[in-house]
Amino acid sequence: MNSNNGAIQLAISLLFSIWCTTCVAGQSGNAIYNVKDHGALGNGQNDDTKAFQAAWDASCAIEGNPTILIPMGSYLVGPLHFKGPCKSAMAIDLRGQLLASTHLNAYTKDWIEFQYINGLVISGGGIFHGQGSSAWPYNECPKKWKNFDIESVTISAPGDSPNTDGIHIADSTNVTITNATIGTGDDCISIGPGNSNLNISNVHCGPGHGISVGSLGKNSGETDVVGLTVKNCTLNATTNGLRIKTWQSSPSRLKAAQFTYQDITMNNVYNPIIIDQEYCPYISCAGKDPSRVQIYDIKFTNVKGTSSSAEAIKFICSSSFPCQGVVLNDIDLRYTGDATGNKTTTSTCANVRGKSNGNVKPNPCI
Ligand SMILES: *[C@@H]1O[C@H](CO)[C@@H](O)[C@H](O)[C@H]1NC(C)=O
Numbered sequence: 223m224n225s226n227n228g229a230i231q232l233a234i235s236l237l238f239s240i241w242c243t244t245c246v247a248g249q250s251g252n253a254i255y256n257v258k259d260h261g262a263l264g265n266g267q268n269d270d271t272k273a274f275q276a277a278w279d280a281s282c283a284i285e286g287n288p289t290i291l292i293p294m295g296s297y298l299v300g301p302l303h304f305k306g307p308c309k310s311a312m313a314i315d316l317r318g319q320l321l322a323s324t325h326l327n328a329y330t331k332d333w334i335e336f337q338y339i340n341g342l343v344i345s346g347g348g349i350f351h352g353q354g355s356s357a358w359p360y361n362e363c364p365k366k367w368k369n370f371d372i373e374s375v376t377i378s379a380p381g382d383s384p385n386t387d388g389i390h391i392a393d394s395t396n397v398t399i400t401n402a403t404i405g406t407g408d409d410c411i412s413i414g415p416g417n418s419n420l421n422i423s424n425v426h427c428g429p430g431h432g433i434s435v436g437s438l439g440k441n442s443g444e445t446d447v448v449g450l451t452v453k454n455c456t457l458n459a460t461t462n463g464l465r466i467k468t469w470q471s472s473p474s475r476l477k478a479a480q481f482t483y484q485d486i487t488m489n490n491v492y493n494p495i496i497i498d499q500e501y502c503p504y505i506s507c508a509g510k511d512p513s514r515v516q517i518y519d520i521k522f523t524n525v526k527g528t529s530s531s532a533e534a535i536k537f538i539c540s541s542s543f544p545c546q547g548v549v550l551n552d553i554d555l556r557y558t559g560d561a562t563g564n565k566t567t568t569s570t571c572a573n574v575r576g577k578s579n580g581n582v583k584p585n586p587c588i
Pocket residue numbers: 346347348374375376401402403
């Protein structure tokens with residue numbers, strides 16, 4: 223997400239706000255709360271908000287890890303405020319499609335908001351459909367998530383819709399995203415400040431801006447991003463693949479460290495591997511002092527496929543806090559080709575320390 227100016231976000235995005243408190247996971251049971259039993263019709267016409275809210279309220283009040291089942295069908299819902307604390311961890315088995323109301327005045331905040339919940343799993347391969355530009359409410363900065371799993375979801379927005387992150391995560395610990403298909407106009411998965419222990423696997427991204435850490439270092443009070451694993455993911459026709467971006471003249475000093483990117487397939491990606499510590503999405507940016515975000519211990523292993531630009535690897539690190547421990551293992555990125563059919567890719571390095579092992583194409587600059 224590049225800016226957060228309160229403008230209406232276009233189209234579909236998945237934004238959950240979770241403030242965790244004192245919920246304790248229960249052990250026994252495993253009750254199923256089917257939204258249809260609470261009055262949802264799932265015909266895409268009827269407003270099923272009340273039924274969803276009722277299913278939530280009932281399941282939130284019981285112990286034993288209840289599951290809210292949303293069967294196949296189209297459910298017009300929202301805004302929904304799934305609020306805890308609940309008696310135990312919650313699960314949502316989303317098989318159908320959720321449609322956002324297109325009446326913007328129905329919203330005061332987010333379309334679907336989760337709050338005060340400790341332990342939430344969303345699975346089932348269903349769809350969050352925001353119904354285009356009118357539907358997405360004002361962007362509120364996501365708050366605390368903790369112990370959160372996202373599994374088997376599909377998120378899509380047109381590639382040309384501005385500022386529609388698929389999943390944005392900030393200030394979160396222990397988050398897993400697996401088996402997701404995400405196509406958007408902005409970041410596929412955007413990892414903001416304050417995250418630790420985040421695992422992303424089996425995700426297919428495209429179109430969009432790829433899997434991005436950052437932008438970091440824009441605002442004061444930002445905290446570190448530590449512990450990220452991205453495994454077995456495919457990026458198809460995205461502008462960036464694996465990206466870390468930080469602003470210059472950062473007001474706060476923080477670190478981005480211990481990232482592992484492994485078994486990644488690039489398909490026609492413009493910047494497959496990029497660290498950009500001079501991030502400036504505007505024509506010009508106010509600050510020109512080197513970024514104060516320290517990036518270290520970043521491993522790229524088995525990253526293969528095609529780049530739609532010749533420069534497949536780009537590390538532009540901070541001159542004040544050079545990147546440390548950047549490791550390239552077995553990289554094979556081929557240029558989709560210039561007019562002469564030259565498939566050679568290149569790499570660019572500034573202020574980066576690390577090493578490369580195994581076969582690395584392009585010829586590594588570290
Ligand atoms: C992955 O998600 C798809 C739908 O997006 C679902 O059909 C499939 O069963 C899921 N696979 C696993 C292993 O969860």
